[in-house]
Amino acid sequence: MQSGISASKELQQAFNELVSSPSQRGLLAGIDREQLVPIQTIPLTTPDFLSDVSSLDSLLKEKEAAYVILRRYDAPDGFVAVTYVPDTANVRQKMLFASTRLTLVRELGTERFRETLFATTKEELTAEGWKRHDQHGETKAPLTEEEQSLQIVKEAEAEISGGTTARSNHVKSLVHFPVSDEAMNALKNLKSASFNLVQLRIDVPRETIELADTNTTDPDGLSATISSSEPRYSFYRYSKGSEDLEDSPIVFIYTCPGASKIKERMVYSTSRASMIILSERDAGLVIAKKLEASEPSEISASVLHEEFHPKQEQKTGFARPKRPGRR
Numbered sequence: 001m002q003s004g005i006s007a008s009k010e011l012q013q014a015f016n017e018l019v020s021s022p023s024q025r026g027l028l029a030g031i032d033r034e035q036l037v038p039i040q041t042i043p044l045t046t047p048d049f050l051s052d053v054s055s056l057d058s059l060l061k062e063k064e065a066a067y068v069i070l071r072r073y074d075a076p077d078g079f080v081a082v083t084y085v086p087d088t089a090n091v092r093q094k095m096l097f098a099s100t101r102l103t104l105v106r107e108l109g110t111e112r113f114r115e116t117l118f119a120t121t122k123e124e125l126t127a128e129g130w131k132r133h134d135q136h137g138e139t140k141a142p143l144t145e146e147e148q149s150l151q152i153v154k155e156a157e158a159e160i161s162g163g164t165t166a167r168s169n170h171v172k173s174l175v176h177f178p179v180s181d182e183a184m185n186a187l188k189n190l191k192s193a194s195f196n197l198v199q200l201r202i203d204v205p206r207e208t209i210e211l212a213d214t215n216t217t218d219p220d221g222l223s224a225t226i227s228s229s230e231p232r233y234s235f236y237r238y239s240k241g242s243e244d245l246e247d248s249p250i251v252f253i254y255t256c257p258g259a260s261k262i263k264e265r266m267v268y269s270t271s272r273a274s275m276i277i278l279s280e281r282d283a284g285l286v287i288a289k290k291l292e293a294s295e296p297s298e299i300s301a302s303v304l305h306e307e308f309h310p311k312q313e314q315k316t317g318f319a320r321p322k323r324p325g326r327r
Contacts, residue, residue, distance in 0.1 A: 005100045005263070007036040007107035014038035015069065015108050019079075025052050026070040028059060029104070031096060034205065036104055039066065050127040057122050063088045065097040067104055068125070073114060081105050081116045082125065092270050099262035176274045177202060179282075183211040187235060187283035190250065196237040197225060200275070202267055209233075209275065219301035226296035231256040231268040233275050235285065238304055249288030251304065252276055255296050 011029055018024045018041070026042035040059065046052050049072050060066060068082035083101045085094050105113050117133060119125055124133070179200075186198045194216060201212040212232060217225045219238070226234050234253040254272050256265055279285045289307050293299055 005031060005034050005036060005096075005103060007104065008038075011036050011038045012108065014041070017041075018069065018071065019112070024071070025055075026068060029067040029069065030065075031100060036067070036100065036107070042068075042070070044071070050130055053125060053127060053130065056125045060084055060122050060125070062086060062122075063090075065089045065093045067097070067101070069108075075114075077112055077114045079112050079114065081113050083116070083118045084125070085118070085120060087120050092266065095266035095270070096263065099266060176278075177207050177209050177271055179209045179275075179278060180211060183209055184283060186211050186214055187279050187285060190235055190237055190283075190285065191248075196239070196248075197222070198235040199226065200233040200235075201227075201230060202264075202271065204264065204267055207267075209271070219304050222301070222304070223296045223299050226253070226255055226299070228257055228296050229259070231260050231264055232296075233268075233272065235279065238288075238308070249308065250285050251289045251291060251307070252279070252287045253299055254290075254292045255299070256294060257296075258294055 014027055014029075015038075018027050023044055024041055025044040028039040028042065029036055030039050031037070042055060042059065044052060045055065049070075053070070056068065060068070063086060065083075065085040068084055070080045070082065072078055072080045081101070081104060083097055083104075085097050101116070101118075105116060117124075119129075123129055183198075183200050186193075186195075190196070190198050193214075195214040197213075197215040197217055199212040199215070200209055202208070203210050212227065215225050222236060226232055232253075232255050234255065236251045236253060237248045238251050239248045254268065256268055260268075276287055276290065280287060291299060291303070291307070
């Protein structure tokens, strides 16, 4: 699973110069406009690798992610690729750098890299940090690159949901993309229009939210109507079985199929909260329920019904024993 970002010609050239230049220790790289780009070269000041990495402290920033390519061994495959993503970086950076780290190594030449490393603090990239990394590698088999990337994405998605950070950080990490007029008009008309389902999609390259489709469907046909190939924000005007409700409530449904790219997951995850806010503030909708599923097939008619008509659990408990002499 990849992000769709590629290495720029400038980065490839900078890396080739690093490979051929004995006066360079490494290279800092980042992501800009859907491309991996060089940021700064790291000079070689001493032949000893552990003594030389002290310069990273002044080059890396506390809140910005970066890729660090270092020459560690005197061999054709003597390079190390470090993905530096500090805990204080925003969620979008965390997911984007995690989903692109495999691309960095692959496009620069997998055969050039003997190892890769993921770091969240500068301290991990000091001499002591490298020693601990080496010791850890000798005693425990590390996760594969794909496993590490997916783990980072899941942690960032949990952070967006408020599962791992304080609410203040959650609010700061919302990502707002502009919504097209067509999409906004569809939302505004949802309460009274002939259609009862509005599907929105994100144009990832343009970073805009667009109207994917409007449909009319009953709860039984909803899952088949929502796209099963791409993520979707769906707004559904629910009616069946709601005769005991004052109005036909609006249900927000976020679906993200398993085959979605990591970057798609990142973009949709970090934008869904702001999409709900915009639908209520600018389109005048009142979201009665919020549902999330990997596949549209999980959103069945029975699931919707139970959301509005939850089963009542009968509590039996323990009967209090009667006092002696009473009946």
